Amino acid sequence: MSETAVHVRGLVKRYGGRRVVDGLDLDIAHGEVFALLGPNGAGKTTSVEILEGYRTRDGGSVRVLGEDPGTAGRVWRGRIGIVAQSAGDASELTVREVLRHFAAVYPRRRDPETVIEQVGLGDHAGKRIGRLSGGQRRRVDVALGIIGDPDLLFLDEPTTGFDPQARVRFWQLIRRLSAEGTTILLTTHYLDEVEALADRVAVIDRGRLKAVGDPATLGGRADAGAVVTWREGGRLMEVQTPDPDRFVAELVRKNSGDVPDLSVRRPSLEDTYLRMIGGHGDSDHVIGGHEESGRRRQEAV
Incomplete structure (x- = not known):
């Protein structure tokens, strides 16, 4: 077995004369929870659809579970x-x-009743999908994604519409799947979700890889200066320092132990992410980027 579940080198995709994906390199290990971040139009959806085998590429090499997704067959799907x-x-x-129907077409499958409970729909198993709330329908999507006991699970904004309790339950499910050896590729705009679940994170912008690493150290986050704030003489003071422990100790000594409104804040994952992408890209959607999304699950096997 290959050491990587996903191996991408020099991936290119063009729409007209524009390179939406521009020489992307990516490796995802077996059993890893890997988050892919980027602004709208960065090439995330296009890249993921190429990995899933639902969009052709214009250049580069791609191996997913040991096969080229562009030519892989039914067994791979x-x-x-x-x-x-x-x-x-x-x-x-x-x-x-619905769960029983889709379970029947997979060569390897999870028990539908167990999956229904795992996604929090046990009380709604006999209800028509058209009568479910938006968040409950999203849980059905998650259930259908895992019913075939996949080796690799693609999750695109999976918790949209979830209430806080449902999100926590979903996180527990993802951790369980990962512990069982499932490789998971997650795209989401919820950075707390990334910090809670991802082993590693990649940020892409304008089709290129900006950074890759674990959430705690991505983009030099662990080494970035902390912001120390406190009140002095009725004024709120603020200093950025690479050594907050030493700076706070000096403040405590100077104030004989009492430092009003003292706080220390290190850069969050959101701070780091926004710095890397420069705060742009909110409206630059890829042409055709979602045109097949509604059909992908039905064609998966």
Whole structure:
């Protein structure tokens, strides 16, 4: 078995004369939870759809679970699970009926009743999907993504519409899947979700890799200066320092132990991410970037 579940070198995708993905290199280890971040239009969705085998590439090499997703067959598709950003509805069927139907087409499958409980739909198993709330429908999407017991699971904004309790339950499920050896590729705008789940994070912008690392050290985050604030003489003071422990100790000595409104804040993952992308890209959507998303799960096997 290859050491990596996903191996990408020099990936290129063009729309017209524009390189939406521009020489991307990426490696994801087996069993890793890997988060892919980037502003809208950065090339995330296009890259992921190429890895899933639903979009052709214009250059570079790609191996996913040891095969080229552009030519891989039915057996390979049975080894991946997809939770797309938007998915088709079977509104007249119940949750249980949909899960049982999709379970039947996979060569390897999880028990539908167990999956229904794992995604928090045990009380709604007999309810028609068309009568579920948006968050509950999203849980159905997650259930369908894992029903085939995939070796590699693609999660595209999986917790959109989830209430806080449902998100925590989803995080527990992802940790369990990872512990069982499932490789997970996650795209999300919730950076707390990334910090809670991801072993490593990659940031792409304008189709290029900006940084890759674990959430705590991404982009030099661990070595960045901390911001110390305190009140002195009725004024709120602020200093950025690479050695906050020493600076605070000096403040404590100077103030005989009482430092009003003292706080120390290190750069968050959000701070680091926004610095790397320069705060741009919120509206620069890729042409055609989601045109197949609604069909991907139905065609997965």
